Amino acid sequence: MRTDIGAKEILFPMPVLIVGTYDENGKPDAMNAAWGGIGDTKEVFLCLDGSHKTVKNLLKTKEFTVSPATLAGVIPADYVGIESANKVENKIEKSGLHAEKSKNVNAPAFEEFPVTLECRLKSYDEKTSHLFGEIVNITADESVLTDGEIDISKLKPISYNPVAHTYHVVNGEACAAAFSCGAVLK
Secondary structure, eight states: OOOOOOSOSOOSSEEOEEEEEEOTTSOEEEEEEOSEEEEETTEEEEEOOTTSHHHHHHHHHOEEEEEEOBGGGHHHHHHHHHSOTTTOTTHHHHHTOOEEEOSSSSSEEETTSSEEEEEEEEEEETTTTEEEEEEEEEEEOGGGEETTEEOHHHHOBEEEETTTTEEEEOOOOOOSOTTTGGGGGO
16 A cells, blocks of 8 residues: 655655855855756756855856765765855865866866766756756766776765655665666566
8 A cells, every 4th residue: 555745855866966166266165966967968967046155156157066975975965065155164174075176177076075077057047946067077086996987886875865864875786787687578
């Protein structure tokens, strides 16, 4: 038997994404965004309210980064979500994050998050808060690679549980081969 839950923002897993920007003076900023993912081929989708300093920055620079938050970086990832750069001048310093300039866009990559999507703004709708960005390049620290590819079991990304308001590790355990396990039903 099923129970009605109602219309809510519940989907599993919900990635925890760290969005990085520079302000007009080249100062790095970051925010935690739980509503986002891949929008299309080489495209990222985020739902970000325009009141965030990070959004104001990226609307000016037209460039930003997106990194999946990880188990090792859960504390600073949460901090940049609960604290606003509109109110706290030294938010990045307090978070303990270390910014370095991305190679392909004018936005910071953070050492604590080993995978970074370097993005350019495609569109932003102020009414819906829907943002689309072109993925220009992806960088990955060698520590999370196996045979030159990102290894989810080494990355240990975290997911947000909107029901319990907790983070969970995506452990990378494979359960079946995509695009082939269903062939047994043909």
